[in-house]
Amino acid sequence: MVTLADVARHAGVSASTVSYVLSGKRSISDTTRERIRRSIEELGYRPHAGARALASSRTRILALMMPLRTDLYVPVMMEIAMAVTTTARTHGYDILLLTGEEGPEAVRRVEGSALADAMIVMDVELDDPRLPHLRQADRPAVLVGLPADTTGLSCVDLDFEAAGARCVDHLAPLGHRQIAVLGEPPAVYARGTGFAERTLTGLRAAAAEHGIGILHRPCDGTYAALAATVGRIFEERPSTTALVVQNEAAVEPLLALLRQQGLAVPEDISVVAVCATQVAAQASVPLTSVGIPAQEMGRRAVERLVAHLDGHATPGTVLIAPELTVRGSSGPAAATPPPGRTDGARRGHSRR
Incomplete structure (x- = not known):
C-alpha cells in the first residue's frame, strides 16, 4: 500500500x-x-x-436527502441522484444517501455530527419543515426544488411555472379552447410539493392569458383511477380537446384508456406531458412534452455546493428554462367532440 x-x-x-x-x-x-x-x-x-x-476538517462527503415516496416517480428521482453522485466524484466527494422521511431530524443529524460537509435536499415542499433548520445550519445546503420563500437558500430547479405555460402556449395556436390537466396523485398536492403547485400556477396563468378554460384533476396513475377521472372530465367539460399530463405513471394507462374509448390521439384529443423525456419519447404514441432535465439539475446542485465549500458562495436560485419537444400527440383541436366520447366517458365514470 x-x-x-x-x-x-x-x-x-x-x-x-x-x-x-x-x-x-x-x-x-x-x-x-x-x-x-x-x-x-x-x-x-x-x-x-x-x-x-x-x-x-472535511469529510469529502455530501449528504443527499432523497425521501422515496410511492406517489412520486422514482426513476426521475434516481436519475437526479445518479447525476449528483457522478458529479460529486469528479470533484473528489462521495455521497451519503438519506432516503428516510425524517424531515428536520435528518438535517439536525447531519448538522450535529461529522457525517458530511454539506447537504443536497430533494422533494422540496412550498412550506418545507426543513427550511428553518437549513437556514440556521453551519453546513451549506442546496435544494433541488423551490420552496415558496427562497430567502437565504440556494436552489436549483426546472422552471415549472414556465413549463406549465409552455404547454398552454403550444396548444392555444392549435385552436384548443378547453384543456384538462391530469395532475400528480392527491397526496402530492396535499403536501404542497413545489414542482406540482408551480406547474399548475403556470398552466392557469397562461390559460387566463389565452382565454382558455382549464380544469385540473389530481389523479393516481392506475387505469381505474384514470378511467374515473377522465370520465368525470368529459362529463363536466365535453368540449375538452386537449389533456396535459403531469404524472409519468399515468401516461401509458391514459393512452390505453383513450384507445379503449375509441379516441384517436391527436385527431380526437391532443395529449401533452410534463415528464421525463424517455417516458414521452417511448410512449405508445410519442408525446409532445416538456422534459425534466434531471441530470442537469443534479449536476448544477453539486457544482453550486462545491463552489460554496471552496469559498465561492453562490446563493440564490437557478431556474432551468423548459424545452418543449413536439411529437405525434398534439395537433389541431377537433371541431366537434368525436362520436362515442360521451359513451366512453360514462364507461370510465362508472368504474369509480
Whole structure:
C-alpha cells in the first residue's frame, strides 16, 4: 500500500509538503505542486479518508436527502441522484444517501455530527419543515426544488411555472379552447410539493392569458383511477380537446384508456406531458412534452455546493428554462367532440 511518505520520497519533498498540497492549508509553488501531483498519479496513492478528514476538517462527503415516496416517480428521482453522485466524484466527494422521511431530524443529524460537509435536499415542499433548520445550519445546503420563500437558500430547479405555460402556449395556436390537466396523485398536492403547485400556477396563468378554460384533476396513475377521472372530465367539460399530463405513471394507462374509448390521439384529443423525456419519447404514441432535465439539475446542485465549500458562495436560485419537444400527440383541436366520447366517458365514470 502506497503511503504519504512514499509519495514524498518519490517527489523529493518532505511529507509535510505533500500533506499541505493535499489539505490546501499552505501555499505551495506550482512547480512543487505539479511534481507531487505526478508522483501521486504514478504511484496510485489514495489518501486515507479518516486521516484526510482530520487534516482538512472535511469529510469529502455530501449528504443527499432523497425521501422515496410511492406517489412520486422514482426513476426521475434516481436519475437526479445518479447525476449528483457522478458529479460529486469528479470533484473528489462521495455521497451519503438519506432516503428516510425524517424531515428536520435528518438535517439536525447531519448538522450535529461529522457525517458530511454539506447537504443536497430533494422533494422540496412550498412550506418545507426543513427550511428553518437549513437556514440556521453551519453546513451549506442546496435544494433541488423551490420552496415558496427562497430567502437565504440556494436552489436549483426546472422552471415549472414556465413549463406549465409552455404547454398552454403550444396548444392555444392549435385552436384548443378547453384543456384538462391530469395532475400528480392527491397526496402530492396535499403536501404542497413545489414542482406540482408551480406547474399548475403556470398552466392557469397562461390559460387566463389565452382565454382558455382549464380544469385540473389530481389523479393516481392506475387505469381505474384514470378511467374515473377522465370520465368525470368529459362529463363536466365535453368540449375538452386537449389533456396535459403531469404524472409519468399515468401516461401509458391514459393512452390505453383513450384507445379503449375509441379516441384517436391527436385527431380526437391532443395529449401533452410534463415528464421525463424517455417516458414521452417511448410512449405508445410519442408525446409532445416538456422534459425534466434531471441530470442537469443534479449536476448544477453539486457544482453550486462545491463552489460554496471552496469559498465561492453562490446563493440564490437557478431556474432551468423548459424545452418543449413536439411529437405525434398534439395537433389541431377537433371541431366537434368525436362520436362515442360521451359513451366512453360514462364507461370510465362508472368504474369509480
